Amino acid sequence: MADMRVNLCGVELKNPVITASGTFGYGHEFQDFYPVGRLGGISCKGTTLLERPGNPSPRIAETPSGMLNSVGLQNPGVETFVSELLPWMREQDVTVIANIAGSSVEDYVAMAERLNEEDVQIIEMNISCPNVREGGVSFGTSAASVENITKAVKSRLTNKPLMVKLTPNVTNIGDMAAAAEAAGADAVSLINTLTGMRIDIRTRRPVLRNNTGGLSGPAVFPVAVRMVRDVYKRVNIPIVGLGGISTWQDAAEMMIAGATAIQIGTANFRDPYAAIKVIDGLERFADSIGLSSVTELTGTLEEW
């Protein structure tokens, strides 16, 4: 039996399968389907210092092999997260990745300080949300600002590893990953959603009330694989690959491209058991090809 455990910047995960921020709530929503403790980790809904209402509806538009969303970081705020949502997650024996967001460098720093002593294992810094007016993706689209915010947060986050979640809406994602690494990031996760738009041809209005939204789902998977590969060539810190992974084959592909662990996002909506099927499928695959550890897949791509 292959060892499914992976070490993600010093944190041992039961397996390399994490559920992605914004697609899994705070875990309890899936408890009726399976014990969420089976997962390698849960990345929480993007959380901010104060409660945020997010964007008006409609916030969802289906697209070929994917979807657009413009939720805009609706969340109850970090205090509610810590006092009401985190305790249940702790009882599930699952690695908790706190996804943090904000409108200013100071917001991110304050979030890091607030969570530094809490029982979460990794901080995922979301500098890639395309659906908020201030902050979000704007911190993630130039190497200088990635470096600046990563340094600022890392200097206060003394107790936990920092994973920087990168946006694909840049000219060169490798530069952003390298900037994060140079500033002390312990890992990077990619990709967040690709900015897109759908139009109702009868009303000639965007389908989404926010006009634009983030594209996710199988449609973005090949882009994500290519970007993980680009980043793998540029950095030595571990990479968490996500973007359209729906099956264990997708997960294996992402790991071969260079990912140490992967995240399942949009697939959770169509099949709530998607992440469990990926774990089981990866394990069978690892056994079938005689791996002693699933980590032996990571970065083993031989390019032409």
Place this chain on the structure above:
Amino acid sequence: MRYTQEFTKVLTCRELSAGIYEYTVAAPQISRLARAGQFVQILVEGKQLRRPISLAGFDAAAGTLTFIFEIRGEGTRRMAEAQVGDTLDLIGPLGNGFPLPEAEHVVLIGGGIGTPPMLPLAQYYGGKATVISGFRSASSVILQEEFAAAGVTVTLCTDDGSAGFNGFTTQALEAHLASHPCDLICTCGPTPMMRGVAAVAAKHGISCFVSLEERMGCGFGACVGCAVDIKQANGTVSRLKVCTDGPVFAGEEVCW
């Protein structure tokens, strides 16, 4: 358990009127949990997102669910291709149903494809209920026999007057309230209709529950895609989820 995934076999399917389909499926688990006003998320082959469809009936003893949907696009068109014996992948029951308070004189108002969720309410309240059932025209009328079988009084309305009362359900509601007592109104249908019903209910001081529709990602609270603004008792407005906080809300709470 609140909800579950169930692979259900199609027992019957029929086209009730042009483009409107009724399916009954064997769903022993979901039917045991279901309440009036809840919905299921139906997997559609080749589509990324499930389709949320409200329950038109559930029978725990028989282990069956009935739902009715209208072909609105590619996804519902594919759903309507399912035949008797086919398997449908459902998640449910989802959402909070109607609260079913004690009431002596209930008016249930369904508009178009919002009519089916009124049927379990009609069966629950029986002779205490009056149904006002509105459609675009005679060709889109559904469920009149089923309402009659539930023992409720039905007022049929069509926008073009091709069947029943020529006018909107809100007009029929005003006419009804002018000569009948009423202590509870429940409604599902197009947003302008529900907004109008809620306004009439508020004017008469009658308790009113509305069942909202919104585009959904998951249907069970994880994606926060189906937001709606709801007034709170303290005067503030909260952005809640139609799927898990609703789909039924008090009419006066909704920021129309």
